[in-house]
Every structure is written in structure tokens, then in C-alpha cells.
Amino acid sequence: MKEEQNKEVKQQAKHLLADEVATMLMRSDAQTLHWQGTRADLMEALYLTYTSCRLIDDQGLYMTFSSIVQQACRKLNYRIPRNPREVAARAMRRKGFKARPFLDRYAMLVNRNPSCKPFEDQIQMG
Template identity: 40%
Template sequence: MQKYTVPTVAAANERMERLRIAKEKLTLEVEQIMNHSEEEQLTWTATKTDLMEALYYAYNQMTIIDEYGVPLTFRCIVERCCRVLHTKVPNNPYGMAEKGQNRKGVKSVNFMKRYLRMSERETMENTLWSNISKSLS
């Protein structure tokens, strides 16, 4: 018979800390994307749902701000990133982000869980950039 272990408070706290760090890292990567030019021919290669979910996590950190120190709206972040990544802005980015966050099942893990796994395994500093390609035109 298989034994099951109950997670300790310390393990739960460690997991929450890793998640907090991953969200901060993701937010910094989104800011980097926003600082790029449309002329650089960057293209998002994953699903648009993944992009909206990633942008929504970054938005919820409330650390992406304008020149007056006011946090940018989700729509503003979406429009800028979609322009830079040559992706059409979805009609309902909130709905798409929520759909992504609520994915369930073995093969349908939400973006943040996959991002957390990738950032723990990857040696590259910018995990989000593994979903971005640059055209050589």
C-alpha cells in the first residue's frame, strides 16, 4: 500500500515563496517585452491564452507603472505587448486570461504552474522568452 504524506507548513510556505518570486520574475520579463520596439520583429510562439494569462499575472503585481507612477491597466499592457509581439489583441483579454488560469487536467496545466516549473529547471534567465522568436527579415 502506498503512503501519502501531508505537506508541512514549512513546505507550503516555501512553495508560496517560490510562486511569489516567479511572479516577480515574470513581471520583469513582461516589462522587458514592453520596452522592445515593434520593428524588432518579435513574435509570440505559444498560445494567445498563455500570453494573456502571463500578462494578467504581471498586471496583478501592480508594479508596471507609467511615467507618473500609476499602475498600467491590463488593457494597456495587453495592447503594448501584442503590438511588440505582432499578435492580434483579443476581444476579451480578461476572459482569455481567466480561461487560462482555470485550466485543469494532466495536459492542461495553467501558465503560471508551467512557468514555475520551467524557471526552476531552466538555466536561462528569461523563461518567458522561450515563447518568443525573432524574424530574420
């Protein structure tokens, strides 16, 4: 029962995260944005957005992971890692007390305060 509830909370958090990423990608290029979090957190968030199948390109197809990474890194003035998929995979395998996957931390923060936006909080404007 508790595990089912945990899965549902994580799934909800994943959809909220995808919505936050979509909002960031739709911002105008006139706004200068900078990513303040870790590279692993950014790539994990983008990969989770990709797997949620919530972003659609101009042709009506689901966006590829590489196109999401390219657009997000361009918007956030962030250098694209050589292998973004590997960075995301390593980030999602994090274990331990201090280094938890981004989705776990995101779900915990959103569950505690539904109005917070943990992804957006990692973005500095200006």
C-alpha cells in the same frame, strides 16, 4: 510547510515573469517580435504581470491590464482578443496533467534552471 514554500516559489516566479514582460515591452519597435505560444498563455502572463503591480506608466501610475495587453500585442504583432481578461481567467483555471496554468509551468522551469526565461522563449525575433 510545503504549501508555504510552493507559494513563495510561485510569487518569485510571478516577479520574474513581470520582469520578462517589462523587458519585452521596453524593446525598440525596430525589432520585429512574434508570439509563438498560445493566446491563453500570453493573456495569463500579461494578467499576472498586471497583478504584480510592477509596471508603471509615464504618469507614475500602475499600468492597467488593457494598456499592458495593447502594448504587448502591438510589440508581438498579435491580435488582441475580444475579452483578454476572460481568456486570462480561463487560462488560470486550467486543471489536469497536460493543461496546467502558465504560472505553474513557468515556476517549475525557473526552479529547475534559474537562468532560463520561459516567457522570452515563446517570442520569435525577426
